[in-house]
Amino acid sequence: xxPAAFDYVVPRTxxxxxxxxxxxxxEAKVLAGGHSLIPLMKLRLSTPSFLVxxxxxxxxxxxxxxxxxxxxxxxxTHHDIEFSDLLRQKLPLxxxxxxxxxxxxxxxxxxxxxxxxxxxxFGDFPACLLALDAELKVVGPKGERxxxxxxxxxxxxTSALEPDEIVRExxxxxxxxxxxxxxxxxxxxxxxxxxxxxxxxxxVSGHNVANVAIGLTGMGSRPLRASGVExxxxxxxAHDDDIRAAAERAAEGTDPPQxxxxxxxxxxxxxxxxxxxxxEQITAHH
Amino acid sequence: xxxxxxxxxNGTGYEHEVEPRTLLVYYIREQAGxxxxxxxxxxxxxxxxxxxxxxxxxxxxxxxxxxxxxxxxTTIEGLAKGSTLHPLQQAxxxxxxxxxxxxxxxxxxxxxxxxxxxxxxxxxEIRLGLEGNLCRCTGYHNIVKAxxxxxxxxxxxxxxxxxxxxx
Numbered sequence: 001x002x003p004a005a006f007d008y009v010v011p012r013t014x015x016x017x018x019x020x021x022x023x024x025x026x027e028a029k030v031l032a033g034g035h036s037l038i039p040l041m042k043l044r045l046s047t048p049s050f051l052v053x054x055x056x057x058x059x060x061x062x063x064x065x066x067x068x069x070x071x072x073x074x075x076x077t078h079h080d081i082e083f084s085d086l087l088r089q090k091l092p093l094x095x096x097x098x099x100x101x102x103x104x105x106x107x108x109x110x111x112x113x114x115x116x117x118x119x120x121x122f123g124d125f126p127a128c129l130l131a132l133d134a135e136l137k138v139v140g141p142k143g144e145r146x147x148x149x150x151x152x153x154x155x156x157x158t159s160a161l162e163p164d165e166i167v168r169e170x171x172x173x174x175x176x177x178x179x180x181x182x183x184x185x186x187x188x189x190x191x192x193x194x195x196x197x198x199x200x201x202x203x204v205s206g207h208n209v210a211n212v213a214i215g216l217t218g219m220g221s222r223p224l225r226a227s228g229v230e231x232x233x234x235x236x237x238a239h240d241d242d243i244r245a246a247a248e249r250a251a252e253g254t255d256p257p258q259x260x261x262x263x264x265x266x267x268x269x270x271x272x273x274x275x276x277x278x279x280e281q282i283t284a285h286h
Numbered sequence: 287x288x289x290x291x292x293x294x295x296n297g298t299g300y301e302h303e304v305e306p307r308t309l310l311v312y313y314i315r316e317q318a319g320x321x322x323x324x325x326x327x328x329x330x331x332x333x334x335x336x337x338x339x340x341x342x343x344x345x346x347x348x349x350x351x352x353x354x355x356x357x358x359x360t361t362i363e364g365l366a367k368g369s370t371l372h373p374l375q376q377a378x379x380x381x382x383x384x385x386x387x388x389x390x391x392x393x394x395x396x397x398x399x400x401x402x403x404x405x406x407x408x409x410x411e412i413r414l415g416l417e418g419n420l421c422r423c424t425g426y427h428n429i430v431k432a433x434x435x436x437x438x439x440x441x442x443x444x445x446x447x448x449x450x451x452x453x
Contacts, residue, residue: 001328007287008306008352031353038348039330041307051306055353079342103418104399105333108342109349190417191331 003041010053014139014166017054021164022141024050030166031055032075032114035106054166060113063087068174074113074167082107090174093132093181093201097124100183103191113167116152119159119222121257122193126153127223128183131199131215132172140165153222179203179211182281184274188261194218195261196270198226198250200278202238209233209242209283219254219271228252229275238283247276291355295320296364304351310344311335313351314361322362322391326420333419336392337361343399345418362391365398373439374398374432383432385423393419397433405441409434 011017021028029048031037032055040046054060060075063084070090072081081087081098088095101107101115101124115125116136129136129149136147141164152160161167175181181201185194199215212233214226228249236242256267292301295318302317314323314337323346326334330348337346338360365372374394377383384390393416400407400415407415412430421429438444 002309003307005305005307008289008350010352031350034350034353035330035348038350042309042328042347053353103333104396104415105336105343105345105418106330106348109344190414 001042003038004044004047004049006041006047006049006051008051008053010056012057014054014057014060014168017052017057017166018139018141018164020050020052021166024052026163028052028163030114030117032117033077033109033111034114035102035110036114036118036120060168065090065174069171070174072112072170072172074116074169075111076113078102078107078110078112078115079104081112091132091172091181093183093199094125094128094172096181097128097183097185097197097199100124100185100197106191112170116170117159117161117167119153119155119157120193121156121221121223122218124183124185124194124197124217127197127199127215127217129170129172129215130223130225131181131201131213132175133213135171136167137169137171138165139168144168146171150225156221175201176203178205180282182278184278184281185217186270186274196256196267196274198271198274198278200275200282202279202282204238204283207237207239209236209238212279214250214275214278216250216254216271219251219256219267221255221257224254226250226252226254226271226275233279238279240280243279243283244276247272247279250275289352289355291351293318293351293354293357293359295359296361306350306352308351309347310337310339310349310351310354311346313354314346314359317351320361320363324388324391326388326392331420332389332392333396334389334392336395336419338395338399343396343418360395362394365394372398374401374436377432377436377439378429381428381432381435383424383429389419389421389423393421393429397429397436400433401437401440406437407433 028050031051031053060073062073078098134149185197197217201213203211216224232246250271251268256264288303324334326332335346
């Protein structure tokens with residue numbers, strides 16, 4: 001399968017890349033790791049006439065902690081996130097989700113900035129970024145702005161990015177002591193997209209849940225928060241009965257799709273079961 | 287507009303003009319003439335086109351040749367040293383890790399990275415590490431055995447074993 005013909009430029013800096021996007025308008029697409037865009041171009045579901053390859057811009061591949069935040073450069077690969085000691089220690093939700101994306105070859109090329117900008121409702125990182133209240137730093141012709149994850153993911157394959165904006169960095173407040181997370185993904189084959197997945201981040205204080213955030217993958221046209229579960233558990237005990245009752249609210253306010261992998265009812269069931277398992281797994285450590 | 291791409295494949299430099307839409311696997315097979323790398327599904331699933339690019343495996347059907355400009359690439363042709371097979375190639379032979387052989391070049395490139403990242407993997411880790419490579423013949427069982435056998439040979443400090451004789 002051969003993509004439609006296009007022209008191609010390799011800017012060396014982000015301002016150069018933005019200038020190319022401004023010049024080319026809607027006909028241009030940003031190419032990072034290419035593991036969402038190239039398959040779509042090969043199927044000719046996407047036929048941009050111009051690609052701006054940001055893959056050679058320096059200093060966009062990093063994971064570091066600064067000012068109480070973990071900062072991840074947009075070109076950081078899923079592999080680097082999976083194997084980052086910092087993330088495994090501070091944000092196991094994210095490194096654990098990275099390990100479940102695609103397969104090793106895909107994880108060597110795919111990037112977190114690209115995955116966010118692609119805004120696939122079945123993608124794994126969007127629900128994690130939503131659960132972690134991440135901020136996305138984006139650059140455009142008017143300079144830089146910061147978009148909260150809850151505002152960033154708008155609809156299927158639609159983010160709040162303007163056509164001439166590029167994700168530069170993802171920032172996540174370092175979780176406090178006692179806070180940890182996990183990503184549970186249900187799919188039929190190992191390298192598949194999720195049918196449903198749950199991103200859970202819980203702060204346990206003593207025997208109580210001080211804070212809880214649940215992000216859902218595959219339960220609507222964008223990643224969603226299971227706010228019913230969060231309300232039911234926040235400030236309450238972390239006993240089995242509490243968790244079971246709260247997890248039953250996981251599908252509240254969702255609009256899961258019907259496709260060959262499952263019905264909306266099946267997805268609601270999966271969301272409840274995966275939420276319960278995620279909460280049990282996290283609180284079992286306390 | 288055509289672009290000049292210069293890459294090093296298995297230690298040899300190649301330079302060609304290509305269309306930006308030329309996929310790396312077509313460049314390797316048709317421009318460089320190295321047909322050991324196979325095109326299987328052409329949809330990023332099967333892994334038959336797996337090559338090593340700057341030390342990391344990639345599916346060369348899911349990358350443009352222009353993205354590889356300047357890269358060091360290793361393909362299946364780059365593994366044997368003269369007439370001595372790479373330990374993984376030898377192990378796939380000895381353990382019958384292939385039947386039709388179509389997936390084998392990609393399977394071995396994926397296995398090579400797996401053992402570089404984890405020299406002593408469990409059976410489960412091997413199966414997980416191969417999740418990007420599909421085989422329709424073997425049921426994977428002998429592939430796993432081959433990688434376990436190669437891991438023993440390749441382990442740091444292992445005696446360099448003479449290849450098993452094949453009659």
